[in-house]
Amino acid sequence: xxxxxxxxxxxxxxxxxxxxxxxxxxxxxxxxxxxxxxxxxxxxxxxxxxxxxxxxxxxxxxxxxxxxxxxxxxxxxxxxxxxxxxxxxxxxxxxxxxxxxxxxxxxxxxxxxxxxxxxxxxxxxxxxxxxxxxxxxxxxxxxxxxxxxxxxxxxxxxxxxxxxxxxxxxxxxxxxxxxxxxxxxxxxxxxxxxxxxxxxxxxxxxxxxxxxxxxxxxxxxxxxxxxxxxxxxxxxxxxxxxxxxxxxxxxxxxxxxxxxxxxxxxxxxxxxxxxxxxxxxxxxxxxxxxxxxxxxxxxxxxxxxxxxxxxxxxxxxxxxxxxxxxxxxxxxxxxxxxxxxxxxxxxxxxxxxxxxxxxxxxxxxxxxxxxxxxxxxxxxxxxxxxxxxxxxxxxxxxxxxxxxxxxxxxxxxxxxxxxxxxxxxxxxxxxxxxxxxxxxxxxx
Ligand SMILES: Nc1ncnc2c1ncn2[C@@H]1O[C@H](COP(=O)(O)OP(=O)(O)OP(=O)(O)O)[C@@H](O)[C@H]1O
Numbered sequence: 415x416x417x418x419x420x421x422x423x424x425x426x427x428x429x430x431x432x433x434x435x436x437x438x439x440x441x442x443x444x445x446x447x448x449x450x451x452x453x454x455x456x457x458x459x460x461x462x463x464x465x466x467x468x469x470x471x472x473x474x475x476x477x478x479x480x481x482x483x484x485x486x487x488x489x490x491x492x493x494x495x496x497x498x499x500x501x502x503x504x505x506x507x508x509x510x511x512x513x514x515x516x517x518x519x520x521x522x523x524x525x526x527x528x529x530x531x532x533x534x535x536x537x538x539x540x541x542x543x544x545x546x547x548x549x550x551x552x553x554x555x556x557x558x559x560x561x562x563x564x565x566x567x568x569x570x571x572x573x574x575x576x577x578x579x580x581x582x583x584x585x586x587x588x589x590x591x592x593x594x595x596x597x598x599x600x601x602x603x604x605x606x607x608x609x610x611x612x613x614x615x616x617x618x619x620x621x622x623x624x625x626x627x628x629x630x631x632x633x634x635x636x637x638x639x640x641x642x643x644x645x646x647x648x649x650x651x652x653x654x655x656x657x658x659x660x661x662x663x664x665x666x667x668x669x670x671x672x673x674x675x676x677x678x679x680x681x682x683x684x685x686x687x688x689x690x691x692x693x694x695x696x697x698x699x700x701x702x703x704x705x706x707x708x709x710x711x712x713x714x715x716x717x718x719x720x721x722x723x724x725x726x727x728x729x730x731x732x733x734x735x736x737x738x739x740x741x742x743x744x745x746x747x748x749x750x751x752x753x754x755x756x757x758x759x760x761x762x763x764x765x766x767x768x769x770x771x772x773x774x775x776x777x778x779x780x781x782x783x784x785x786x787x788x789x790x791x792x793x794x795x796x797x798x799x800x801x802x803x804x805x806x807x808x809x810x811x812x813x814x815x816x817x818x819x820x821x822x823x824x825x826x827x828x829x830x831x832x833x834x835x836x837x838x839x840x841x842x843x844x845x846x847x848x849x850x851x852x853x854x855x856x857x858x
Pocket of ligand 1: 435436437443445463464465466467468469470471472619
């Protein structure tokens with residue numbers, strides 16, 4: 415369903431949207447800043463972010479429920495006036511009328527349309543059947559479980575046969591199993607061309623839910639809401655939530671969300687349709703040392719446990735004190751060694767690392783590299799494009815670390831990433847890419 419090149423304009427789009435509300439004290443509160451986001455035909459776009467980051471406000475702007483303070487809202491490339499007629503919304507609170515039956519509650523979704531009774535009844539029946547409420551036409555909400563009530567909410571959204579279904583935390587009030595069932599059913603509806611449903615835009619704070627469902631994921635940075643990470647989710651359906659690829663994507667997004675809590679991150683201006691990969695709060699550089707030297711240091715430390723101070727280590731490995739510090743620092747940020755009170759000792763992980771064979775070492779190294787925020791610049795781009803020009807990566811490194819040498823950092827990152835099997839660089843094409851298959855030992 416996911417279409418990389420879009421032949422038609424997006425069903426709904428925000429261009430440079432900013433939204434401010436007036437607080438209780440009468441002060442303006444900027445909730446969204448320069449948001450560019452588009453929902454295309456065929457995609458399932460998930461918007462993730464911390465509580466209060468502005469996710470629901472984006473959904474409301476996209477569907478025309480509220481107007482932005484500045485910027486443009488488009489529907490199929492044209493300015494949106496009022497509500498987006500092709501969109502429907504399902505909210506977290508089921509918002510059902512207790513005095514109406516299931517059938518009548520679903521029919522509320524057609525209130526704004528002038529259609530005949532027969533047509534309305536047919537549409538209501540169809541929506542009720544689609545979402546598996548066949549035996550509950552005449553039931554009242556109080557007679558239904560939470561999951562069934564949310565089904566009514568979804569049927570009400572589907573009754574108008576929207577092209578775009580918007581879900582605002584639609585599963586978060588449900589128990590785990592019910593939520594899981596409904597998610598699968600919605601995926602089936604979205605993939606079934608007979609429903610007429612083309613795209614889903616879902617707001618959630620549940621990373622696993624987003625990775626399980628979405629073809630593309632947008633992470634919103636908070637205070638004010640700004641676009642953070644935008645990445646394609648290439649995992650095939652049905653998705654195995656236990657697979658390493660799934661869990662890796664979950665950790666990447668988790669890191670991205672948790673590193674953005676600082677209020678003073680500079681605002682990012684995203685170009686519409688372009689991915690942005692900016693987990694740059696507290697971004698740290700890496701020591702510019704080759705992997706082979708890190709491995710050498712570790713093996714010397716393993717062979718000579720009495721070496722616990724940097725001067726002795728420096729003598730032993732025959733390197734300048736400054737170089738030794740860089741090597742130690744590199745092993746330390748990889749959490750393989752610790753340096754309490756100027757001494758050097760293995761961590762638990764480091765001990766495991768030196769005792770492992772080459773394959774297991776690479777796996778540990780990959781896991782540790784994966785935790786370094788700097789690498790998210792490349793990993794996020796690779797998730798989006800699978801291969802990216804080095805200039806693009808170097809530009810991003812330069813903007814994340816303006817006081818460092820981006821080319822040298824890039825070379826070091828590639829060397830570390832290559833050893834970890836996470837990335838490689840083709841000097842002929844100038845492209846960074848995801849390597850396939852096993853990597854050889856020579857890469858260290
Ligand atoms: N009508 C309003 N008037 C004033 N402030 C508002 C209004 N609507 C939202 N806000 C504020 O805007 C900010 C973003 O709210 P929004 O509901 O969009 O965030 P969210 O990411 O969806 O949060 P949550 O996950 O908790 O639902 C919050 O600080 C909220 O209090």
